[in-house]
Structures are given as C-alpha cells and as structure tokens.
Amino acid sequence: xxxxxxxxxxxxxxxxxxxxxxxxxxxxxxxxxxxxxxxxxxxxxxxxxxxxxxxxxxxxxxxxxxxxxxxxxxxxxxxxxxxxxxxxxxxxxxxxxxxxxxxxxxxxxxxxxxxxxxxxxxxxxxxxxxxxxxxxxxxxxxxxxxxxxxxxxxxxxxxxxxxxxxxxxxxxxxxxxxxxxxxxxxxxxxxxxxxxxxxxxxxxxxxxxxxxxxxxxxxxxxxxxxxxxxxxxxxxxxxxxxxxxxxxxxxxxxxxxxxxxxxxxxxxxxxxxxxxxxxxxxxxxxxxxxxx
Amino acid sequence: xxxxxxxxxxxxxxxxxxxxxxxxxxxxxxxxxxxxxxxxxxxxxxxxxxxxxxxxxxxxxxxxxxxxxxxxxxxxxxxxxxxxxxxxxxxxxxxxxxxxxxxxxxxxxxxxxxxxxxxxxxxxxxxxxxxxxxxxxxxxxxxxxxxxxxxxxxxxxxxxxxxxxxxxxxxxxxxxxxxxxxxxxxxxxxxxxxxxxxxxxxxxxxxxxxxxxxxxxxxxxxxxxxxxxxxxxxxxxxxxxxxxxxxxxxxxxxxxxxxxxxxxxxxxxxxxxxxx
Numbered sequence: 091x092x093x094x095x096x097x098x099x100x101x102x103x104x105x106x107x108x109x110x111x112x113x114x115x116x117x118x119x120x121x122x123x124x125x126x127x128x129x130x131x132x133x134x135x136x137x138x139x140x141x142x143x144x145x146x147x148x149x150x151x152x153x154x155x156x157x158x159x160x161x162x163x164x165x166x167x168x169x170x171x172x173x174x175x176x177x178x179x180x181x182x183x184x185x186x187x188x189x190x191x192x193x194x195x196x197x198x199x200x201x202x203x204x205x206x207x208x209x210x211x212x213x214x215x216x217x218x219x220x221x222x223x224x225x226x227x228x229x230x231x232x233x234x235x236x237x238x239x240x241x242x243x244x245x246x247x248x249x250x251x252x253x254x255x256x257x258x259x260x261x262x263x264x265x266x267x268x269x270x271x272x273x274x275x276x277x278x279x280x281x282x283x284x285x286x287x288x289x290x291x292x293x294x295x296x297x298x299x300x301x302x303x304x305x306x307x308x309x310x311x312x313x314x315x316x317x318x319x320x321x322x323x324x325x326x327x328x329x330x331x332x333x334x335x336x337x338x339x340x341x342x343x344x345x346x347x348x349x350x351x352x353x354x355x356x357x358x359x360x361x362x363x364x365x366x367x368x369x370x371x372x373x374x375x376x377x378x379x380x381x382x
Numbered sequence: 383x384x385x386x387x388x389x390x391x392x393x394x395x396x397x398x399x400x401x402x403x404x405x406x407x408x409x410x411x412x413x414x415x416x417x418x419x420x421x422x423x424x425x426x427x428x429x430x431x432x433x434x435x436x437x438x439x440x441x442x443x444x445x446x447x448x449x450x451x452x453x454x455x456x457x458x459x460x461x462x463x464x465x466x467x468x469x470x471x472x473x474x475x476x477x478x479x480x481x482x483x484x485x486x487x488x489x490x491x492x493x494x495x496x497x498x499x500x501x502x503x504x505x506x507x508x509x510x511x512x513x514x515x516x517x518x519x520x521x522x523x524x525x526x527x528x529x530x531x532x533x534x535x536x537x538x539x540x541x542x543x544x545x546x547x548x549x550x551x552x553x554x555x556x557x558x559x560x561x562x563x564x565x566x567x568x569x570x571x572x573x574x575x576x577x578x579x580x581x582x583x584x585x586x587x588x589x590x591x592x593x594x595x596x597x598x599x600x601x602x603x604x605x606x607x608x609x610x611x612x613x614x615x616x617x618x619x620x621x622x623x624x625x626x627x628x629x630x631x632x633x634x635x636x637x638x639x640x641x642x643x644x645x646x647x648x649x650x651x652x653x654x655x656x657x658x
Contacts, residue, residue: 115561290390343493
C-alpha cells in the first residue's frame with residue numbers, strides 16, 4: 091500500500107534496477123558482504139554452535155539423561171503452561187484492542203496505544219518488581235491473599251503474570267498496522283447490509299489479519315518461553331516447583347553443571363530456531379498474498 | 383463523545399475487554415510502583431541512588447549500552463545495505479537470522495556467549511594469548527549487549543532503504559559525485575531518522591537487559607555490576623524501597639529515550655509514506 095503511494099509521488103520510467111554507474115564498485119560490495127557474514131557468524135551462529143557442541147560433549151547418552159531429568163521435564167511443563175496462558179490472554183487482548191483502536195475514533199487513542207506498548211519498554215527486572223510490589227509482603231493485598239491461601243509472588247501465578255506482562259503488546263502490535271491500513275469501509279458496508287458483528291469479524295476482518303495474527307502468536311510464544319528476568323524476580327527458584335526452562339539453565343550453570351545447562355538450553359534453542367523458520371514461512375506467504 | 387452514531391458494531395465490548403485487561407495486567411501493577419514511591423521521601427530516594435555502588439552501576443550500564451548501540455548502529459546500516467541492495471546466495475538465511483536475538487532466550491544467549499568468550503572458550507582463548515580477558519569484564523557485557531541489539535537498527539533502516547528512489551543516486555552520479563560522496567550526502571541523510579530510531583530502541587533495550595548479561599558480566603561491584611542486577615540483589619534482600627528507587631531512575635531513562643525515539647519516528651513515517 092505504501093509502495094503504491096511512493097510510486098505515485100515519484101513517477102519513474104523504466105526498471106527499478108539501479109543504474110550501472112550507481113551500483114558501486116565490486117570491491118566494496120565484496121567487502122561489505124564479507125563483513126556482514128562474518129559479523130553475523132561470530133555474533134549469532136557461533137553461540138548456537140557452542141550450545142550444540144557443549145550439549146553433546148559427553149555423548150548422546152548423557153545428553154538424553156540431562157534433558158529427561160525430572161526437574162527439567164517439570165520446568166518444561168511449567169514453561170509450556172505459562173506460554174499457552176500468555177498466548178491465549180494476549181490473543182484475546184490483541185484482537186479486541188486492535189479492533190477498538192483501528193475501527194473507531196475516540197479521544198485518547200494515542201495515549202492508549204502508548205500504554206499498551208509500555209510493558210516492552212520497561213526492563214524485565216522492573217516488570218518483576220512491580221508484581222512483587224503489588225502482591226508481595228508489603229502490599230495491602232498480601233493479607234487477603236494469605237487468607238485464601240493464594241500465593242502469587244514466589245509461586246506459579248506470579249510466573250504466569252510476569253510472562254503475560256512481558257508479552258502483552260506482542261499480538262495487538264502485529265494486527266494493528268494491518269487493520270489500520272485496511273480502513274473501515276468494508277466493515278461499514280457489511281454492517282449497513284445487516285451483518286452481525288461476529289460475521290463481520292469472521293468474514294471480513296479475520297482474512298485480512300490472518301498472517302499478522304499467526305506471526306504475532308509466534309512472536310508471543312517465543313518471548314514467553316524465553317522470558318528470564320521478570321520470571322526470575324517472581325520465581326523464588328524453588329526447584330521442581332517454580333522453575334521454568336530458562337531458570338533451570340541458570341540453576342544448572344550456577345552449579346557448574348555446564349553440560350546439563352547447555353543440554354537444557356538446546357531445547358530452548360530448537361524452539362527458537364523453529365520459531366524463526368515459522369516466522370520466515372508466515373512472512374513469505376503473507377507477502378505473496380499481499381502481492382496478489 | 384457520541385456525536386456520530388457508530389456504524390461498525392462492537393465498540394463497547396472491544397473497548398471494555400481492552401481496558402479491563404490493560405488495567406489488570408499493566409496499569410494496576412504499575413500503579414503500585416507509584417503508590418510505593420509516594421510512601422518514600424525524596425531524600426530517601428536520593429540517598430539510595432547516590433550510593434557509590436549504585437552510581438558505579440549506572441556508569442557501567444550507560445557506557446556498555448552506549449558502545450554496544452553505537453557498534454550496532456554502524457553494523458546495522460551495513461547489514462541493511464547488504465540485505466537491500468545486493469543479491470547473493472544465502473541472503474534469505476542471513477535476513478532470517480537477524481531476528482535470532484529476539485527468538486533465542488536471553489539465558490541461553492548468556493551462557494553460550496560466556497562459554498565462547500571465557501579464557502578457555504573458542505574466541506576467548508585467542509584473546510587470552512594476548513593477555514586480553516573478555517568474559518567477566520565490561521568488554522564481555524558489551525558483547526552480550528551487541529548480541530541483544532543487532533535486530534533494532536537493521537529492521538529500522540531496511541524499510542527506509544527499500545523506499546529510497548535510486549533516481550537521486552543516479553542524479554548524484556551523473557553530476558559527478560563519487561559513490562562514497564553520494565552515500566554520505568544523498569543516502570545517509572535519508573537514513574538518519576531510522577538509524578536514530580533503531581539506535582534508541584537498542585539503547586533502551588540494552589539499559590534494561592538482564593538475562594544475557596548476568597552470566598558474562600562477572601558481577602563485580604563497581605566494575606561489572608549493571609543496574610538491573612543491583613535491583614535484583616536488593617529484591618533478594620527484601621529491600622523493596624531501594625529496589626524501587628533505583629527502578630525509578632531506570633524508568634525515567636527509558637521514558638526519555640522512548641520520547642526522543644517517538645519524536646524521530648514521526649518524521650520517519652513521513653519518509654516511509656513518501657512525503658518530504
């Protein structure tokens with residue numbers, strides 16, 4: 091959409107290929123490509139190779155033993171639980187928020203958008219801190235929580251809250267630009283012709299935002315699984331109870347159990363790589379649909 | 383408020399769900415920070431944040447985040463340029479890889495970098511021969527922050543670079559400007575807002591980063607102790623007021639950065655949309 095606009099503002103004849111004499115020398119090109127590849131290799135690929143190398147250093151048997159360890163499996167289940175809840179809550183929020191912001195005019199819209207983005211701009215440690223202040227010992231809520239025996243800080247609910255918080259805007263953020271670019275004409279037409287709200291959403295809005303939604307969910311899941319700082323503040327590190335996979339990595343590494351720490355890391359790394367591949371596929375399909 | 387009747391249904395419910403979830407998840411927890419702060423006096427806060435150890439952590443955090451973001455600003459422009467302007471095998475993989483720091487859990491990145499750059503690690507051992515230590519020094523912190531900040535500048539510059547019309551470069555070339563001069567005088571000025579946006583976002587993220595840094599930092603007070611780590615240790619000692627006071631300084635810094643980035647971004651969107 092934006093591309094069309096540029097086209098109109100700056101009409102151009104012929105191809106979009108850059109003219110031969112502005113292409114720059116071949117040497118510069120080779121140097122820059124080499125520099126980029128080297129930089130990314132050292133900064134991104136080598137850490138990944140390290141994780142794999144260290145995981146299998148003592149053989150496959152030891153690796154299997156490390157990843158099927160009871161504490162690790164427990165941590166994996168807790169991580170998945172927090173991730174699923176975060177994805178569900180943030181998807182519901184993302185859909186409603188993006189709908190409200192893109193389809194209606196109201197005062198304070200900009201402010202609302204800023205508030206929604208707030209969780210990703212604060213440090214994860216501060217994200218953890220605010221939940222400790224809200225539900226921790228010095229909070230006035232603490233005595234009520236104690237009465238009904240519902241612990242949040244240093245317990246599973248705290249971990250889930252922290253995870254939802256740090257991934258809060260992830261889905262609305264992906265959908266919103268798509269909905270805003272699409273405008274409101276189609277929905278207005280459908281509403282005038284008598285379509286009910288859910289029908290409008292399902293038949294008109296959803297097809298537009300499908301890929302953005304999937305991408306948002308993927309991003310949200312990735313961040314939720316890997317969240318470390320905020321969860322670390324709220325966890326209390328009770329082994330086998332409030333330890334997620336990233337925290338398990340920290341515990342093992344701190345105990346000088348390097349091989350198991352990397353083995354657990356490898357699970358998270360595989361998830362991250364899968365997420366990147368899904369992201370590339372979703373983006374590729376989305377772009378092709380956009381071009382059609 | 384309701385001057386015109388809304389045609390599209392669902393305003394009430396979508397606004398209701400949005401505000402309810404936003405309040406529960408974000409506003410109430412943040413409000414507790416305000417409430418807690420209001421119980422403290424200004425001198426109390428001031429005493430905490432001017433402790434030598436806290437001031438040293440501000441310095442460490444600022445310097446390492448600044449250096450890392452500057453390196454990422456330069457590398458980000460180069461990467462964006464390579465990805466937009468050149469065609470070469472493996473480009474798509476390179477492009478997809480940029481997001482890795484977002485997808486890879488910070489703790490994993492942290493231990494991997496620590497093991498790479500420690501004296502016995504693949505990269506660390508090379509430097510150790512020359513007597514240079516990387517892990518457990520500020521250099522190590524900077525490397526972890528470079529890792530975290532890679533996507534920001536690249537992803538901010540890429541779309542702008544794609545939109546820049548080669549026509550101007552052709553004109554500059556025809557008028558006799560060298561490639562380097564064209565880049566400096568024609569392309570770079572167009573990229574400045576995007577570079578600054580990416581730099582600002584990376585800088586903000588680096589200031590608050592915890593997971594990837596704690597492992598490689600060594601966490602020596604006054605030397606390699608970053609501000610988020612101080613907050614963490616105050617919390618472990620149940621010293622909530624000190625933690626809150628230091629967190630306020632961090633929040634203030636984050637908001638200032640965000641404000642500046644937003645100012646620049648308004649200009650940036652104008653360029654992206656093809657205006658002047």
